[in-house]
Amino acid sequence: MNGKIVRNEQISAGHFLLRVKLAESFKTPMPGQFVMMRDPGRIDPLLGRPFGVYGFERSQEEVTVEILYKVVGKGTLLLSKLREGDFVVVLGPYGRAFDTHPEAGKVVFICGGIGVAPITYLAEHYRSLTAARDAELICYYGASKAENLVGIKELKRICGRVITSTDDGSHGFQGLITERFSADISLYDTGSSKIYACGPRSMLKELSELMAGSSVFCQILMEERMACGVGACLGCTVLLKDGGGRGERARVCVDGPVFDIGDIHWG
Amino acid sequence: MKNAGPEMQVDIGGLIIKNPVLTASGTFGYGSEYVPYLDITRLGAIIAKGVSLEPRAGNKPPRIMETPCGMLNAIGLENPGVHVFIKEKLPFLRQFSVPVIANVFGETIDDFKRVTELLSESKGVDGLEINISCPNVKKGGTIFGSDPDMALAVTREVKRLTDLPVIIKLTPNVTDICLIAETVEEGGADAVSLINTLTGMSVDIERRIPHLANVTGGLSGPAVKPIALRMVWQVAKRVKIPVIGIGGIMNASDALEFLIVGARAVQIGTANFINPSATTDIIDGIEDYLKRHNIDDINDLIGTFDEEGKAC
Ligand SMILES: Cc1cc2nc3c(=O)[nH]c(=O)nc-3n(C[C@H](O)[C@H](O)[C@H](O)COP(=O)(O)OP(=O)(O)OC[C@H]3O[C@@H](n4cnc5c(N)ncnc54)[C@H](O)[C@@H]3O)c2cc1C
Ligand SMILES: Cc1cc2nc3c(=O)[nH]c(=O)nc-3n(C[C@H](O)[C@H](O)[C@H](O)COP(=O)(O)O)c2cc1C
Ligand code: FES
Numbered sequence: 001m002n003g004k005i006v007r008n009e010q011i012s013a014g015h016f017l018l019r020v021k022l023a024e025s026f027k028t029p030m031p032g033q034f035v036m037m038r039d040p041g042r043i044d045p046l047l048g049r050p051f052g053v054y055g056f057e058r059s060q061e062e063v064t065v066e067i068l069y070k071v072v073g074k075g076t077l078l079l080s081k082l083r084e085g086d087f088v089v090v091l092g093p094y095g096r097a098f099d100t101h102p103e104a105g106k107v108v109f110i111c112g113g114i115g116v117a118p119i120t121y122l123a124e125h126y127r128s129l130t131a132a133r134d135a136e137l138i139c140y141y142g143a144s145k146a147e148n149l150v151g152i153k154e155l156k157r158i159c160g161r162v163i164t165s166t167d168d169g170s171h172g173f174q175g176l177i178t179e180r181f182s183a184d185i186s187l188y189d190t191g192s193s194k195i196y197a198c199g200p201r202s203m204l205k206e207l208s209e210l211m212a213g214s215s216v217f218c219q220i221l222m223e224e225r226m227a228c229g230v231g232a233c234l235g236c237t238v239l240l241k242d243g244g245g246r247g248e249r250a251r252v253c254v255d256g257p258v259f260d261i262g263d264i265h266w267g
Numbered sequence: 268m269k270n271a272g273p274e275m276q277v278d279i280g281g282l283i284i285k286n287p288v289l290t291a292s293g294t295f296g297y298g299s300e301y302v303p304y305l306d307i308t309r310l311g312a313i314i315a316k317g318v319s320l321e322p323r324a325g326n327k328p329p330r331i332m333e334t335p336c337g338m339l340n341a342i343g344l345e346n347p348g349v350h351v352f353i354k355e356k357l358p359f360l361r362q363f364s365v366p367v368i369a370n371v372f373g374e375t376i377d378d379f380k381r382v383t384e385l386l387s388e389s390k391g392v393d394g395l396e397i398n399i400s401c402p403n404v405k406k407g408g409t410i411f412g413s414d415p416d417m418a419l420a421v422t423r424e425v426k427r428l429t430d431l432p433v434i435i436k437l438t439p440n441v442t443d444i445c446l447i448a449e450t451v452e453e454g455g456a457d458a459v460s461l462i463n464t465l466t467g468m469s470v471d472i473e474r475r476i477p478h479l480a481n482v483t484g485g486l487s488g489p490a491v492k493p494i495a496l497r498m499v500w501q502v503a504k505r506v507k508i509p510v511i512g513i514g515g516i517m518n519a520s521d522a523l524e525f526l527i528v529g530a531r532a533v534q535i536g537t538a539n540f541i542n543p544s545a546t547t548d549i550i551d552g553i554e555d556y557l558k559r560h561n562i563d564d565i566n567d568l569i570g571t572f573d574e575e576g577k578a579c
Contacts, residue, residue: 038541043336043488043489043517044335044336045333046333046336046337046338046488046489046537046541047333047338047540047541048540048541089541089542091543224328224329225329225331225332225333226331227331227338227340227537227540228294228300228539228540229540230296230300230301230304230543231296231300232294232295232296232300232301232316232539232540233293233294233296233331233340233342233540234293234316234325234330234342234345235330235331235340235342236328236330236331237325237328237330237345238328248324249324249325249345254300
């Protein structure tokens with residue numbers, strides 16, 4: 001459907017917050033689901049671009065979706081040039097959502113770079129899910145440098161603890177966020193801990209090595225290039241380990257983008 | 268009772284369909300994927316994702332890459348094999364009152380024959396589209412579509428084994444597509460469809476590696492439309508059997524161009540990806556055009572191209 005941009009603002013170098021007003025019929029996205037977005041006035045770029053949902057509001061007056069995005073190429077650069085009042089096509093919500101656990105004790109979020117976007121929406125969901133209890137929400141957030149820790153204020157509002165790392169040491173631990181997380185990993189070795197992660201493939205792969213053999217619940221959000229977003233083109237497949245339960249290959253757009261970390265074959 | 272709209276029914280080689288808009292193989296899955304997004308019973312017919320005798324895992328990722336006004340794909344015909352197709356995919360499609368055409372792929376003539384037999388016996392499909400034109404697989408694929416002798420042999424063998432209408436899908440990656448079209452007509456094809464994708468590639472200059480794991484892929488989308496249209500026009504003049512136009516059709520205007528130059532029907536591929544209801548939007552747009560031009564029957568429009576522009 002067509003959505004109208006109500007905000008498209010640079011919040012730090014190369015990172016934008018986009019807010020789009022949608023028709024009432026747009027379904028409320030579950031955390032981990034994504035939308036396909038494109039400029040209806042163009043056939044170049046041709047395909048929609050997938051973005052995780054960062055925020056969503058449904059009130060009496062309006063329905064709006066929020067996307068937090070990083071400019072990495074042609075599509076995102078053109079998106080950043082759109083202005084308030086311009087239209088974008090928003091399809092979705094698509095994909096398999098994160099499984100959530102109202103009874104969770106410690107909920108751990110691990111994000112790298114722009115992976116913070118879908119994680120923030122999930123954390124927000126968990127905060128309301130566990131509002132009545134003293135569940136602990138802890139976030140590990142890594143980026144290249146301090147100014148790229150976008151949306152950190154929002155995360156601090158939602159999570160009890162936010163632990164950061166940067167490649168250059170300009171904020172928090174110097175090094176990879178998976179290194180920082182591995183120092184604490186024994187704290188979460190219980191059945192009541194739930195771990196969620198989103199970030200670059202290298203980060204997720206390292207996390208999978210840290211979690212190998214562990215029985216702690218751990219789900220990740222994977223990214224792949226997409227064309228259709230609905231499972232028809234088979235363009236977005238990832239390899240599963242034997243016994244992944246869904247056959248040898250899975251489509252990130254419909255069988256994912258959320259996967260149990262142990263199911264992925266990293267190749 | 269008939270509604271007041273123009274007649275949209277066409278005959279594509281013995282298969283009568285209620286309008287000339289079909290889904291292109293590989294871009295509409297097995298139908299179920301798009302059910303939430305459009306009324307699939309409005310389609311002229313559904314052409315399912317290509318099916319082979321044995322299951323195929325397809326190519327390694329990355330399998331797709333966007334290029335200006337188009338995309339490259341190298342899926343490699345991932346599919347669960349004809350047995351699973353018949354048992355698990357067809358029953359779902361059969362629930363809807365819309366004709367189903369299976370798209371058949373083989374690495375050898377025997378593969379084509381066996382899949383044809385199994386699909387015919389299954390009684391679950393209304394027609395066969397024989398894919399002798401897939402550019403993304405190492406064996407089979409375009410070999411059958413670029414060698415006239417092979418194209419003739421596949422067509423004859425398949426026709427011998429089935430009473431279903433047989434559409435031969437042609438590759439544009441040849442010197443003279445008309446020659447192949449004439450050859451398969453001679454072999455008994457009931458219709459031809461064209462074009463499959465054009466072989467292309469794209470390079471990541473930072474890393475000096477191909478963007479697709481398969482190195483080359485098939486180009487589709489608006490970028491290929493002028494070429495597809497030219498080929499459909501040429502082939503429609505050379506063969507008597509119906510021609511089904513495919514390639515970069517994004518809207519009703521694009522579809523009408525193909526019909527005017529002689530296509531009996533059109534297939535919609537990449538457009539489904541960016542607009543899940545592209546097919547039904549195109550059906551509506553063609554109807555509007557016919558009304559606007561006071562044409563009662565779409566067959567009175569097909570092939571009415573005025574090449575020399577005498578009407579001006
Ligand atoms: C489920 C999902 C959720 C996502 N959520 C977000 C989000 O919340 N915020 C955000 O900024 N980005 C998100 N992405 C990534 C986003 O889709 C890509 O950054 C975008 O498609 C790039 O388009 P482009 O035209 O600017 O880049 P291109 O010019 O197409 O490519 C530039 C670079 O980005 C890489 N790239 C292209 N497409 C993707 C893709 N689908 N996933 C990952 N990398 C890609 C390319 O390999 C290349 O290195 C998500 C992707 C998926 C699959
Ligand atoms: C992702 C993808 C998968 C495809 N798979 C098949 C296939 O299995 N069999 C086939 O005959 N053609 C296949 N095709 C080709 C299309 O059916 C069509 O001929 C081509 O894409 C050109 O049309 P378009 O520009 O409208 O997409 C595929 C195309 C795409 C983009
Ligand atoms: S993007 Fe088409 S199958 Fe996933």
